[in-house]
Amino acid sequence: MRELVEYLAKSLVDQPEAVEVSEVSGERSVVLEIKVAPDDMGKIIGKHGRIVKAIRTVAKAAATKEGKRVEVEIIE
């Protein structure tokens, strides 16, 4: 799950080397926190949050496969 979200984030930003994704995994849920370069915040969030929303949808699909709930957050 972490690898998937990291891949999405790195594909979207201008500075992929600055992308960090941390995962806190519980029994039923996973929380993923994405950190990107300050200049890339817009690239990962998108207009009206559309990009991060799409990332959440894809992560949700992957989580469903594993029978888990997932939360994706962008942190500064």
Next chain:
Amino acid sequence: MQEKIFVGKTIEAALAEAFDEFGVELDDIQYEVLDEGNKGFLGFLGQKEARVRVSVIPNRIDLAVEFLEGLVKRLGIETDIRVTEAERQINIDFLGDNIGLLIGYHGETLNALQYLVNVVASKQDRDYKPIVLDAEGYRQRREEALARLARKTAEKVRRYGRAISLEPMSAQERRIIHVALQNDIYVETSSKGEEPYRKVVIAPMR
């Protein structure tokens, strides 16, 4: 990204070598002149060849396919990706048995992937043909199902003489409903509400 240094008598000649080798045109490359070359005096004294570093700009389709391949691999899904370029759009289809995961509830995953692949492919390109994703003909089936729903609901509206609103849909899907009923003389359609909860209302024709 393909990258290589080319030499020639002039910069133009070196670039021409690159076009032949990569099978591209000037618009498809980026280059950096490493050495301008020198024709030399009287054509032989101090003659030096021009050197350019040429890299091919990845095109939209290559970027899209590479992105999607990496993605399905990480989702652990076996699928073939088929690309067809139409006049006004690029169609990319996922083919395989277990691709329901890529579609999601009412296509929400497919739509999210479609949005993302368009963002990724547009990062470095001059061609803005939209990329349309599909999975095993899902969009066609969904379109037919929506048109059926539209006709069935119109029938109810006519019978009961009151308006019925459908569940929230994307603009693309709402359009399918409007189009399906545009020639129906008993009902009229409109949309109400704010995205992403905007929905179609089918009402008796006034």
